[in-house]
Amino acid sequence: MTYAEAVAYLDSCVPFGIKPGLERIEALLQAMDNPETAYKTVHITGTNGKGSVTALIDSVLTHSGRRVGRFTSPHLISYTERICVNGRSITEEAFGELIAKVAEVVTKLVDGGLEPPTQFEVLTAAAFLFFREQEVDYAVIEVGLGGLLDSTNVITPEVAVITNVTIDHQAYCGNTVEEIATHKAGIIKPKVPVVTAAQSSALEVIRSKAKELKSQILVFNEDFSIKSRSAMPEGQMITLEDKAGHKDMLFTTLAGVHQAVNLACAAEALRVLMKSDSAISEETLREGLARAKWAGRFEIVKRLDRLFIFDGAHNANGAEAFHLTYTELFKDRAKTMILAVLADKEVQAVVDQLVGSKDSVITVPAPTPRSCTPEELASHIHSEVSTASSVTEGLERAMKTTKAGDIIVVAGSLYILGEAEQWLNAQ
Known part of the structure; x- marks a missing residue:
């Protein structure tokens, strides 16, 4: 084979x-x-x-x-x-x-x-x-x-x-x-x-x-x-x-x-x-x-004049861990998030931990039938939010709406991190 x-x-x-x-x-x-x-x-x-x-x-x-x-x-x-x-x-x-x-x-x-x-x-x-x-x-x-x-x-x-x-x-x-x-x-x-x-x-x-x-x-x-x-x-x-x-x-x-x-x-x-x-x-x-290294677990990558953070954070406990880590390292700095969450997770609990009031969010689908649709996920978010059809589209939009030194986070499901890593490696 x-x-x-x-x-x-x-x-x-x-x-x-x-x-x-x-x-x-x-x-x-x-x-x-x-x-x-x-x-x-x-x-x-x-x-x-x-x-x-x-x-x-x-x-x-x-x-x-x-x-x-x-x-x-x-x-x-x-x-x-x-x-x-x-x-x-x-x-x-x-x-x-x-x-x-x-x-x-x-x-x-x-x-x-x-x-x-x-x-x-x-x-x-x-x-x-x-x-x-x-x-x-x-x-x-x-x-x-x-x-x-x-x-x-x-x-x-x-x-x-x-x-x-x-x-x-x-x-x-x-x-x-x-x-x-x-x-x-x-x-x-x-x-x-x-x-x-x-x-x-x-x-x-x-x-x-x-x-x-x-x-x-x-x-x-x-x-x-x-x-x-x-x-x-x-x-x-x-x-x-x-x-x-x-x-x-x-x-x-x-x-x-x-x-x-x-x-x-x-x-x-x-x-x-x-x-x-x-x-x-x-x-x-x-x-x-x-x-020891472990990809996709609050992984910080400095590229394209931005700070990228990749984190699986796929359930309420993981999202809480992300929130505590982000706050410890970056206080309440605003971030742009590319977010996907699976529908069988505690969606609101995950969103509440990951998304801050100053944040801008782009919701995307995860490549699995279990994924929330971007529109469905957006309905759980109370800060600035838009939808995209893919992780790549979300990242390209995030690059246009951010400036040098800003933080871009890809989180909410391990399923989307591979595409995000591939996109970044191709830049």
């Missing part, structure tokens, strides 16, 4: 939708001789921050001299971004060959009576297979949706991380924080340590599951905490402290107090790995965290 043929094949899997359950992925992996058992894994879930924690842990393990696979979703521009080894995306050629191998196994299984796997299940199986072929030492695996029934939940990791738990994906994970926490806690395995920044009733659900499975639980603000942080446009310096009084001063280019919490969780998970892997040292921990 070429890359284009692989994408067409994956698109053909979309009609099978999101179907929680592990029967299909287990059959697929078994037919490939269970590649997910060939290396150590780290498993990460949470409502927000799981991608950032994945990137931070991946960076430290790579800087510790380990060969490391990383599986994340969604992608911004290309499917190849989802499957990386030592920070480098799989090539389009290798991706095509990989999907062809999985597709061949799928055909045999479906001919034998198996229900067709979903697109995400095919991608998960492909990632696990590729990591075995690449002979990685570790694979850092981000959950796609929830945890308990997610297709990645076939691994027994060295450590699990549950970043936080808020309301999102109610159709699949439940309508209460406790129900959602039950899905997230589904990644906890017997006697495998779990690190979490969950709070209140969600934390109690996770704590109860950890106790049931005799798994050590390490809780933010109990077992480890942030003593201080100093924010700047280049990133932030964070001092962490554990229960024993051990302090770490760490730097990350990722902005915002929410990223400081993500860094704290990543560092705690890495300390668990340190106990059995001497390659991970204090030095590689500091260097790996400082060098």
